[in-house]
Amino acid sequence: MPTLVASGPAGDMPAGPALSIFDPVFIGIDEFGHRVTTPLIYRNMLIGGEPGAGKSALLNLLVAHAALSLDCRLCLLDGKRVELGQWRRCADVFVGPDQGHAIRTLQRLQTVMDNRYAYLEWFGERKVGPVHDFQPIVVAIDEIAYFSATAGDKKTQELFAALLRDLVARGRAVGIIVIAATQRPSSDIIPTSLRDLFAWRFAGRCTTDVSSDIVLGHGWANKGWSSNTISPNNQGAGLLIAEGGSPQLVKTAYLTDTDCARIAAYAATMRDALRAEGHAAAPAVPPSKPAAGLPEAA
Numbered sequence: 484m485p486t487l488v489a490s491g492p493a494g495d496m497p498a499g500p501a502l503s504i505f506d507p508v509f510i511g512i513d514e515f516g517h518r519v520t521t522p523l524i525y526r527n528m529l530i531g532g533e534p535g536a537g538k539s540a541l542l543n544l545l546v547a548h549a550a551l552s553l554d555c556r557l558c559l560l561d562g563k564r565v566e567l568g569q570w571r572r573c574a575d576v577f578v579g580p581d582q583g584h585a586i587r588t589l590q591r592l593q594t595v596m597d598n599r600y601a602y603l604e605w606f607g608e609r610k611v612g613p614v615h616d617f618q619p620i621v622v623a624i625d626e627i628a629y630f631s632a633t634a635g636d637k638k639t640q641e642l643f644a645a646l647l648r649d650l651v652a653r654g655r656a657v658g659i660i661v662i663a664a665t666q667r668p669s670s671d672i673i674p675t676s677l678r679d680l681f682a683w684r685f686a687g688r689c690t691t692d693v694s695s696d697i698v699l700g701h702g703w704a705n706k707g708w709s710s711n712t713i714s715p716n717n718q719g720a721g722l723l724i725a726e727g728g729s730p731q732l733v734k735t736a737y738l739t740d741t742d743c744a745r746i747a748a749y750a751a752t753m754r755d756a757l758r759a760e761g762h763a764a765a766p767a768v769p770p771s772k773p774a775a776g777l778p779e780a781a
């Protein structure tokens with residue numbers, strides 16, 4: 484990582500340290516007070532729970548890590564516009580409540596994914612690492628339901644869901660990390676086949692055992708793991724499950740709006756400084772090789 488210089492009113496000054504998307508992300512503490520971290524690289528995360536359960540807060544925490552990770556790029560989709568709006572300056576793309584823009588963005592990401600697979604094939608490799616020419620892309624979506632069940636018509640909703648499914652299913656190895664939040668990921672919001680592909684799932688408080696199972700996977704409530712047992716006054720608490728593991732009770736760390744604004748400003752300055760030094764967020768790829776960056780919108 485180059486030495487960064489941030490320009491401000493007092494002149495140039497060395498900028499501070501950054502994180503890496505290849506590092507595990509700090510999520511919060513478990514019921515014993517131990518740190519909980521989750522690796523995001525090569526994985527995707529689904530966040531569910533009733534309104535006010537703390538989904539957007541967790542999404543912001545993960546996006547904060549990604550924004551501070553200068554080795555990754557951000558694509559943000561936010562049907563409500565304001566939940567992830569503070570990170571706009573750090574993102575390559577910010578999609579508000581515009582389903583057409585969301586679909587075009589997922590199509591561009593699909594092109595990136597295909598190009599990256601062609602690139603890996605060229606070099607005889609199977610997944611991206613920190614040493615590769617292209618950077619992981621974190622795709623954060625707040626309220627999938629807006630794009631998959633509310634806006635547009637059935638055809639465009641299905642197209643959105645199909646594109647998202649493809650990204651979640653195939654994006655991992657090429658560094659595309661999808662983190663998506665929704666109140667209730669039932670089959671009318673996202674197809675079950677898509678839901679089951681998320682390696683990490685976080686169920687904030689849910690109003691019923693069925694809703695909790697919809698996030699965590701069928702049968703966990705019967706085994707005593709239901710986020711329905713979480714107090715409605717305990718926002719940010721939820722059950723976190725990893726692929727093949729058992730749920731874990733977690734209280735997520737919380738960043739206030741002011742914290743997010745400060746971190747976003749710092750991250751944006753660092754990213755600007757990196758760009759100004761000629762380390763473009765997307766390193767150039769020789770034309771003879773398949774392109775690995777985000778293509779222009781059609």
Ligand SMILES: Nc1ncnc2c1ncn2[C@@H]1O[C@H](COP(=O)(O)OP(=O)(O)OP(=O)(O)O)[C@@H](O)[C@H]1O
Pocket residue numbers: 532533534535536537538539540541666687718719720734735736737
């Ligand atoms: N980890 C946390 N610790 C403490 N308070 C939290 C935490 N997470 C969320 N909260 C509180 O809960 C409120 C609601 O959180 P948040 O907006 O993330 O909920 P949500 O599940 O996204 O709701 P909605 O579905 O309506 O968007 C926050 O404004 C904050 O006050």
